[in-house]
Amino acid sequence: MKGVALLPDTASTFAQQVDLLFWFLTAVTVFFTLLIAGLVLYFAVRYRRGSTASRAGAKETDLRLEIGWSMIPLTVGLIVFVWAAKLYADAYGPPPDNALEIFVIGKQWMWHLQHPNGIRENNELHIPAGRPVKLTMISQDVIHSFFVPAFRIKRDVLPGRYNTVWFTPTKPGKYHLFCAEYCGTQHSRMIGWVYVMEPAEYEKWLASGGEARPGAVASGSGTMAGISTASLVQAGEQLYKQLRCNACHGATDGQRGPSHYGLFGKKVKLRDGTVVVADEAYLRESILRPLAKVVDGYEPIMPSYEGLLNEERTLQLIAYIKSLKKPVQTAEVKP
Amino acid sequence: MSVAVAKHGEVKHNYLNAGDTVLSWLLTTDHKRIAVLYLVSVTLFFAVGGLLALLIRLELLTPQGDLMTSENYNRVFTMHGVVMIFLFLIPAIPAVLGNFLVPLMVGARDLAFPRLNLASWYVYMAGGLIATWAMVNGGVDTGWTFYPPYSSSYSTSQVTLTIIGAFLIGFSSIFTGINFIVTIHKMRAPGLTWFRLPLFIWAHYATSVIIVLGTPVVAITLLLVAVERVFRLGIFDPALGGDPILFQHLFWFYSHPAVYIMILPAMGVISEVVACFSRKRVFGYHFVAFSSVAIAVIGFLVWGHHMFTTGQSVYAGMVFSLLSFLVAVPSAVKVFNWTATMYKGHIEFRAPMLYVMGFLGLFVIGGLTGLFLASLATDIHLQDTYFVVAHFHYIMVGGTIFGYLAGLHFWWPKMTGRMYPEGIAKLAALIIFAGFNLTFLPQFVLGYLGMPRRYHWYPEEWQMLHVMSSAGAALLGIGYILPVFYLLWSLRNGALAGPNPWGATGLEWKTDSPPITHNFEETPIVTEEPYAYENHHQQEEVASGTGASTAEA
Numbered sequence: 001m002k003g004v005a006l007l008p009d010t011a012s013t014f015a016q017q018v019d020l021l022f023w024f025l026t027a028v029t030v031f032f033t034l035l036i037a038g039l040v041l042y043f044a045v046r047y048r049r050g051s052t053a054s055r056a057g058a059k060e061t062d063l064r065l066e067i068g069w070s071m072i073p074l075t076v077g078l079i080v081f082v083w084a085a086k087l088y089a090d091a092y093g094p095p096p097d098n099a100l101e102i103f104v105i106g107k108q109w110m111w112h113l114q115h116p117n118g119i120r121e122n123n124e125l126h127i128p129a130g131r132p133v134k135l136t137m138i139s140q141d142v143i144h145s146f147f148v149p150a151f152r153i154k155r156d157v158l159p160g161r162y163n164t165v166w167f168t169p170t171k172p173g174k175y176h177l178f179c180a181e182y183c184g185t186q187h188s189r190m191i192g193w194v195y196v197m198e199p200a201e202y203e204k205w206l207a208s209g210g211e212a213r214p215g216a217v218a219s220g221s222g223t224m225a226g227i228s229t230a231s232l233v234q235a236g237e238q239l240y241k242q243l244r245c246n247a248c249h250g251a252t253d254g255q256r257g258p259s260h261y262g263l264f265g266k267k268v269k270l271r272d273g274t275v276v277v278a279d280e281a282y283l284r285e286s287i288l289r290p291l292a293k294v295v296d297g298y299e300p301i302m303p304s305y306e307g308l309l310n311e312e313r314t315l316q317l318i319a320y321i322k323s324l325k326k327p328v329q330t331a332e333v334k335p
Numbered sequence: 336m337s338v339a340v341a342k343h344g345e346v347k348h349n350y351l352n353a354g355d356t357v358l359s360w361l362l363t364t365d366h367k368r369i370a371v372l373y374l375v376s377v378t379l380f381f382a383v384g385g386l387l388a389l390l391i392r393l394e395l396l397t398p399q400g401d402l403m404t405s406e407n408y409n410r411v412f413t414m415h416g417v418v419m420i421f422l423f424l425i426p427a428i429p430a431v432l433g434n435f436l437v438p439l440m441v442g443a444r445d446l447a448f449p450r451l452n453l454a455s456w457y458v459y460m461a462g463g464l465i466a467t468w469a470m471v472n473g474g475v476d477t478g479w480t481f482y483p484p485y486s487s488s489y490s491t492s493q494v495t496l497t498i499i500g501a502f503l504i505g506f507s508s509i510f511t512g513i514n515f516i517v518t519i520h521k522m523r524a525p526g527l528t529w530f531r532l533p534l535f536i537w538a539h540y541a542t543s544v545i546i547v548l549g550t551p552v553v554a555i556t557l558l559l560v561a562v563e564r565v566f567r568l569g570i571f572d573p574a575l576g577g578d579p580i581l582f583q584h585l586f587w588f589y590s591h592p593a594v595y596i597m598i599l600p601a602m603g604v605i606s607e608v609v610a611c612f613s614r615k616r617v618f619g620y621h622f623v624a625f626s627s628v629a630i631a632v633i634g635f636l637v638w639g640h641h642m643f644t645t646g647q648s649v650y651a652g653m654v655f656s657l658l659s660f661l662v663a664v665p666s667a668v669k670v671f672n673w674t675a676t677m678y679k680g681h682i683e684f685r686a687p688m689l690y691v692m693g694f695l696g697l698f699v700i701g702g703l704t705g706l707f708l709a710s711l712a713t714d715i716h717l718q719d720t721y722f723v724v725a726h727f728h729y730i731m732v733g734g735t736i737f738g739y740l741a742g743l744h745f746w747w748p749k750m751t752g753r754m755y756p757e758g759i760a761k762l763a764a765l766i767i768f769a770g771f772n773l774t775f776l777p778q779f780v781l782g783y784l785g786m787p788r789r790y791h792w793y794p795e796e797w798q799m800l801h802v803m804s805s806a807g808a809a810l811l812g813i814g815y816i817l818p819v820f821y822l823l824w825s826l827r828n829g830a831l832a833g834p835n836p837w838g839a840t841g842l843e844w845k846t847d848s849p850p851i852t853h854n855f856e857e858t859p860i861v862t863e864e865p866y867a868y869e870n871h872h873q874q875e876e877v878a879s880g881t882g883a884s885t886a887e888a
Contacts, residue, residue, distance in 0.1 A: 088711030149785025160573025
């Protein structure tokens, strides 16, 4: 047996906040368990059959007691609910603007991670301490779940739609990465490591194209340095031209398709009058199933790219579309 | 089977000696005989589920997956879950104790639909045998939750067959539920008003309502998985145009209330036993009764707390979290009332009472650790870890199985006419209590450390906690085997019980042990409140001699 662990690492801002709540709940649990067990044992001994303790004044019911012991769990529950809901809204809410964006693809049975500058890793993730990290995740097959206990973060990775999560790592170190949703035969081998690095060390790692790795690497995982040197955006741009997306989607809204420039994060009005936000999920759907949401003023004529693009290439296209900013002069043209 | 012998040596008629051919059992419509059929069946399936659990714990002694392949490990834990939930925990108390006691407790000759009751056992056996056949022919590896698209498009195991088995077993629960609802509404003895009903009946009424409303949903949902799997019709798999989250909503819409299907009947048992061995009316009778109803109603509105990490909207998460905290309140109210029942009572330490005391401690831990999972922020970390595994075993074993064993011992004299041996029964209760805690307390720590559930391999630094857990499982196994031996022994050798060995109130104690085929010589008329132990001092005196062979008329 190699060592004994009783407490998990605490390596993100969220982890510190969750632990406070966790230990509060633990205290509540221990208190009430001891209270009930203590009362049960005390009554069992004191009022055992044949004991001389007085039974005078035993009641069958007492409204004040009933109200009291309904309100106590209710109050404790409501306090914990509000406390936990606030933390949850932060963790699963929108990430800060300066977040480092990483794409995650889960598949039976490995994690594939892509950095914005094109570095790709399998079952390993290198990130700097102190900077928020946003993960945009999708599965190629069944449901997986991205779980880093040291960050107290878990988010299911679904086929067919993006899920996002963000966290801010605080402490440099090497932490477990697990798949937490049962995904088939090798589920318990769909594991890896998250390396949180000092920012300076991380910059070196980035500059070396992911070669300067501190930890040991298990076979079959690691950075695939050299395979793709192009950044996600560059790869996406290449693909965008290759697929001739620009034939219909120009720098300004055209006759055949709306412009992609400055599109990301904007509200889009659809033909049926509903308004949606152009986020990653919307872009993905519009590439793979263009007729699901047709923009107001356009005809449903775009062909589907489902089956032609794998998740990785879809992510590259989206990264490129996100990078397209509105040309400056259009702002001046506005009345 | 044993036969109660009256003092003067004449063999009295009862439901057990009413016929001794195999057919007289297989074609019986007597609720008591059907309860015995169920008792034998659920015990066999419990043994299968228990052996699978021991295999899991043996494998997890070491961090490497070295006892079996990952493929087999996945099948073992899946079948442990399927067998324990569908074939043991859901039917155990309602179909064995409920079947036996509901007509007796309401003063009826049988359930409202005796043939439907027998059909329920046949449907249960058919489902159970199909599931068993699936198990021996390759097994199933999806987890008992059958999440698509893994179950519908990726697994190569016997998913469809297992689903057909679970589908059938669902119908057997529905039959039992309908029978209880109608019997409780229409067949109560004269004078037995709703608020004179034993709390066991209230609990089974609430359970039956959940069964009848919830089971069809899961039956249809599982069938849709089979349809997608066999006909490649896109329902849940995004590659076919389906939505995997839809499955989770439908599945948990039943499967969370199913937790209450499993625990509410145990709560009914606890109320009966704690009152009898405290010689007091259950404290706050109305609150205990209505808390069962409250649990049944609110329990239908909390399913989304199984899905906090799936990407459901933050606001939906908050609503489900809030409702989950609310559903904890009626359970807490019950625990406080049972504890208060012991206050100023005359407590007798019989084996059933030891199980009740164990239940109170373990259920409190199980319930309070549920708050960690209802609470959104902590659930993100604990979801799908061993913390969840430990939590639901505290409810399912510490709650349901402790309740089942309390009830089985408590009504064993009624069912068989014989007393179980008290000393060894108490020893078994203590071993089960110790073994259970040793098995599952370390799993809370493992879960907080981040150990995901359904893991065949695990990091080395967690081995010590797993070894503790496996040692506990061995002890628990010994504890479970003991009752099999001494209860079978008691069938021939136990002291004769007489109609009311505990001096308990309730109509079931006013007839012979074992009861005659039609339960009562004449329809009882109820004139008093339930648990009127204050009025029964004389009976108390009679009961004080252990298993006195009193065979009064």
